[in-house]
Amino acid sequence: MRFKRLPRKFYTRPTLIVAKELLGKYLARPIRNYRISNGVKKIVTKKLVGKIVETEAYIGPKDRASHAYGGKITERCKTEYLIGGHIYIYLCYGMYWQLNITTEKAGKPECVLIRALEPIPQLCKPKLNTTSPGLVKLARGPGKLCQWLKLNGIFNEEDLVTSKRIWLAASIPSRRASPKRREDHGEKIRKPQIVATKRIGIDYAGIWAQKPWRLYLKGNPFVSRK
DNA sequence: GTACAGATTGAG
DNA sequence: TCAATCTGTACT
Numbered sequence: 001m002r003f004k005r006l007p008r009k010f011y012t013r014p015t016l017i018v019a020k021e022l023l024g025k026y027l028a029r030p031i032r033n034y035r036i037s038n039g040v041k042k043i044v045t046k047k048l049v050g051k052i053v054e055t056e057a058y059i060g061p062k063d064r065a066s067h068a069y070g071g072k073i074t075e076r077c078k079t080e081y082l083i084g085g086h087i088y089i090y091l092c093y094g095m096y097w098q099l100n101i102t103t104e105k106a107g108k109p110e111c112v113l114i115r116a117l118e119p120i121p122q123l124c125k126p127k128l129n130t131t132s133p134g135l136v137k138l139a140r141g142p143g144k145l146c147q148w149l150k151l152n153g154i155f156n157e158e159d160l161v162t163s164k165r166i167w168l169a170a171s172i173p174s175r176r177a178s179p180k181r182r183e184d185h186g187e188k189i190r191k192p193q194i195v196a197t198k199r200i201g202i203d204y205a206g207i208w209a210q211k212p213w214r215l216y217l218k219g220n221p222f223v224s225r226k
Numbered sequence: 227g228t229a230c231a232g233a234t235t236g237a238g
Numbered sequence: 239t240c241a242a243t244c245t246g247t248a249c250t
Contacts, residue, residue, distance in 0.1 A: 094243030
């Protein structure tokens with residue numbers, strides 16, 4: 001199976017399970033640019049692909065660190081109440097966009113913050129330069145990854161199950177893959193490979209700040225705050 | 227209306 | 239350590 005998109009049911013499960021299983025999944029982001037050359041409009045397509053290596057779970061309304069704490073609905077956080085599989089993206093500190101993915105059924109304001117990606121050079125178009133020392137910094141951190149993927153408020157409420165400009169897949173394309181192959185669930189991340197720590201930047205949240213809801217792949221150099 | 231903190235980041 | 243600079247909240 002080649003780059004098959006994660007289905008709705010992947011996202012409509014308990015948030016901590018989704019946050020854990022998002023690790024190792026691939027995020028694809030085709031970018032179409034229009035260039036005018038001699039009065040002729042040309043479409044130039046780029047594509048960025050990265051593996052998710054760090055996530056954080058936000059479980060409102062009980063979670064003091066969640067924007068939906070106490071069940072509040074603001075212009076910003078109302079997106080969190082959509083059914084699992086939608087993008088909740090918001091501006092942090094007035095400068096940096098934060099990419100979240102909603103979980104659970106509609107009306108439950110829970111989501112997963114994507115904190116870091118490992119860019120996959122050979123899957124990007126054009127291919128990334130693997131010798132570049134800047135590769136590791138491209139998407140290490142929630143603000144950085146949105147800059148790299150050119151994500152902003154336009155993507156708020158985007159549906160990852162149907163969107164043509166961003167999606168998630170369990171596995172990467174493989175020439176060896178047979179069409180008859182059984183469903184591919186992608187790279188299996190085993191428990192010892194996952195580190196769970198307290199979330200970053202939410203020390204105001206009392207006991208909720210201590211919850212081990214930040215998850216990342218052990219030893220992965222693309223994880224933030226090393 | 228004003229004041230201030232925040233799921234960040236890079237410069238000094 | 240600090241400041242960039244929007245959004246939400248708690249005030250005046």
